[in-house]
Amino acid sequence: RFAALSYVWGTPAAKSVDDLSLRLPTPAPMLIEDAIKCTQSLRLRYLWIDRYCIDQTATKTKHLLIQNMDKIYQGATVTIVNAANEGADHGLPGISCLARTPQDFLYIKGRKLIRVPASRDAIRNSKWSMRGWTYQEGLLSRRRLVFTNQQIYFQCLEMHTCESITTLFSSRPRPVWVDNPLSDDLQAFPWGVATQPGDITERISTYVQRELSYESDSLNAFMGILNQFWKSDEPLYHLWGLPFHTKTPKTVPLETQLSNALLWTPTHDNDNNLLRKRQSFPSWSWVAWENLTGIYEDDVNLGLHGGNNVSVCILGLHSNPIKVDDYVRDMELHRNVHQFSPRLTLTGWLTQVWFSL
Known part of the structure; x- marks a missing residue:
């Protein structure tokens, strides 16, 4: 005690x-x-x-x-x-x-x-x-x-x-x-940390408005909360702070859920305080950005799991490709995201789009 x-x-x-x-x-x-x-x-x-x-x-x-x-x-x-x-x-x-x-x-x-x-x-x-x-x-x-x-x-x-x-x-x-x-x-504190997966956006939105002396602490200072979501009854995983496996059926492959999670949108209220990129963090995760007021996950994510058209791989520290399922299993054992590089490879179909104004 x-x-x-x-x-x-x-x-x-x-x-x-x-x-x-x-x-x-x-x-x-x-x-x-x-x-x-x-x-x-x-x-x-x-x-x-x-x-x-x-x-x-x-x-x-x-x-x-x-x-x-x-x-x-x-x-x-x-x-x-x-x-x-x-x-x-x-x-x-x-x-x-x-x-x-x-x-x-x-x-x-x-x-x-x-x-x-x-x-x-x-x-x-x-x-x-x-x-x-x-x-x-x-x-x-x-x-x-x-x-x-x-x-x-x-x-x-x-x-x-x-x-x-x-x-x-x-x-x-x-x-x-x-x-x-x-x-x-x-009452000063909310009840519970990770009562349901959707709580993560509220936790992130509160956290990003706080001050850090060192930008390198952006992920570490939130890691305990991410661990709680990972260990909850409905596990919410994360890759360099980016949450995934939420708002999607359990039958959807993990790599599809991770690709859906990349569609998050930043919220930013102050036009005079521009978003600034933090070094050493991947731009596809919210931890890489200063002056956020929160993140927003659009329900359009639900429409992107109709097939396995996108292949996602996480890169190890030696640029070795790691499947998302293997990443989750390894994190279950070691809880150390820093053993993975902040890089992804996405393979899928591309098309050109023209807009006429």
């Missing part, structure tokens, strides 16, 4: 070898000290902090852990989330010396009325909710203990509540005709 800490590292800077070591400095940063106190108060013995538990200099081990972040955060008994501030130099409000913002209250005819801040808004407007890596950390966790500047918020798979009130609200989806405005204002 262990706790995990989710926080914003802070502004990236040049790091020495000592900075990248796994040694916990003495004294430890205030956030780390407070997280340890919180872990001990919860009667847990271990605390996972990626900054100190992932050796940034051991490339192979680092990539292996990054490919399995879903196991880490889902395996944690609780995830301590610092949504109050950025960096490790500021502690958790209410744990040690960092004070919280006083709540407004008044008395009316002997009754005390307290203004309850909307925890959902406080969390969603925080720097923590703007970073790319923290998206999967919050979504994958079974229990989140979130520290804001006003109060503590808690949400697990069954219920959610905040420090100001004693009521427990269900975290599970409810029928549309059942209205509970207070619960809606409080």
Whole structure:
């Protein structure tokens, strides 16, 4: 049993070898000290902090852990989330010396009325909710203990509540005709990660609007969520982040489903902020593009599986062709998309089309 800490590292800077070591400095940063106190108060013995538990200099081990972040955060008994501030130099409000913002209250005819801040808004407007890596950390966790500047918020798979009130609200989806405005204002995280294959577009659309310090993290910071869709009851596969095996019958060959998935369309709201290609990623996957607001999968995909007119092969690191079925079997064993090159070969019929305007 262990706790995990989710926080914003802070502004990236040049790091020495000592900075990248796994040694916990003495004294430890205030956030780390407070997280340890919180872990001990919860009667847990271990605390996972990626900054100190992932050796940034051991490339192979680092990539292996990054490919399995879903196991880490889902395996944690609780995830301590610092949504109050950025960096490790500021502690958790209410744990040690960092004070919280006083709540407004008044008395009316002997009754005390307290203004309850909307925890959902406080969390969603925080720097923590703007970073790319923290998206999967919050979504994958079974229990989140979130520290804001006003109060503590808690949400697990069954219920959610905040420090100001004693009521427990269900975290599970409810029928549309059942209205509970207070619960809606409080619930910060959706229920479940991959409840159905169609959820992937919503997860991607939320993630792509977050910030990454390094463009090379575009896929890694979302890998835990992709793993969950892959392991769901209705498996949704991916190739370099591009999801496939969705909205199509199971009788359709996997290579046809992958070719259909290439028809995704980017959504982009701001004409002044043009799409920019990331290096090292294939242009046919959404992970290659900055300034997306989401992706759109048109139902025209459903009309393209009438025959085996297109042959798709994935290329290995040595340009060896790999069938899509073999790729899926290999990923089931190793979960390492980086052992495949970001290149595809498509073989099919071509035709010329003229437009008269």
